[in-house]
Amino acid sequence: ETGVTQTPRHLVMGMTNKKSLKCEQHLGHNAMYWYKQSAKKPLELMFVYSLEERVENNSVPSRFSPECPNSSHLFLHLHTLQPEDSALYLCASSFQSGDEKLFFGSGTQLSVL
Amino acid sequence: GDSVTQMEGPVTLSEEAFLTINCTYTATGYPSLFWYVQYPGEGLQLLLKATKADDKGSNKGFEATYRKETTSFHLEKGSVQVSDSAVYFCALSETSYDKVIFGPGTSLSVIP
Numbered sequence: 001e002t003g004v005t006q007t008p009r010h011l012v013m014g015m016t017n018k019k020s021l022k023c024e025q026h027l028g029h030n031a032m033y034w035y036k037q038s039a040k041k042p043l044e045l046m047f048v049y050s051l052e053e054r055v056e057n058n059s060v061p062s063r064f065s066p067e068c069p070n071s072s073h074l075f076l077h078l079h080t081l082q083p084e085d086s087a088l089y090l091c092a093s094s095f096q097s098g099d100e101k102l103f104f105g106s107g108t109q110l111s112v113l
Numbered sequence: 114g115d116s117v118t119q120m121e122g123p124v125t126l127s128e129e130a131f132l133t134i135n136c137t138y139t140a141t142g143y144p145s146l147f148w149y150v151q152y153p154g155e156g157l158q159l160l161l162k163a164t165k166a167d168d169k170g171s172n173k174g175f176e177a178t179y180r181k182e183t184t185s186f187h188l189e190k191g192s193v194q195v196s197d198s199a200v201y202f203c204a205l206s207e208t209s210y211d212k213v214i215f216g217p218g219t220s221l222s223v224i225p
């Protein structure tokens with residue numbers, strides 16, 4: 001148990017659906033991250049939030065919309081996704097942005113039909 | 114830009130065999146280096162790290178030495194167990210970055 005909780009663990013959605021992924025940490029960390037893990041590809045950093053402000057967005061399509069209402073919660077809102085967006089979405093947190101040690105959640109396995 | 118390269122898997126070993134997973138990196142500065150492990154159905158966990166040249170990181174019987182001259186950070190374990198079956202990620206971080214850069218991962222299966 002790393003202290004980072006993600007829900008749901010699995011999600012199947014159609015291309016016209018709207019869904020949200022949730023991440024929660026109570027480690028007192030100030031930075032939170034979304035990563036995408038696809039088969040046979042390196043982990044892709046999607047978004048970084050530091051003290052609830054977005055500090056990095058790696059050219060992610062607008063069909064992915066992050067939200068960080070407070071330092072303990074991070075959401076990833078999904079709409080009109082494509083089948084190639086199917087992947088494991090991992091949330092991570094760290095004490096501060098740029099901190100080397102990341103604490104990861106177990107991920108949400110997303111399938112887009 | 115910075116990058117991390119790992120040996121391709123999957124790697125299959127018998128229990129008690131010696132493990133080496135190669136990792137090399139490209140960086141503009143002097144990064145910190147890490148190994149993360151991902152057990153089935155779980156997120157990544159930090160396994161070990163080294164912050165400067167010639168440092169050796171170690172944890173749970175795994176070791177890796179920061180070799181600046183060869184830009185490498187190979188992971189080793191003298192005697193693997195079935196419970197070591199997982200995906201191993203080499204990674205780097207430079208202090209000016211707000212991110213950790215991961216390699217593609219190497220899948221390890223240890224059979225009894």
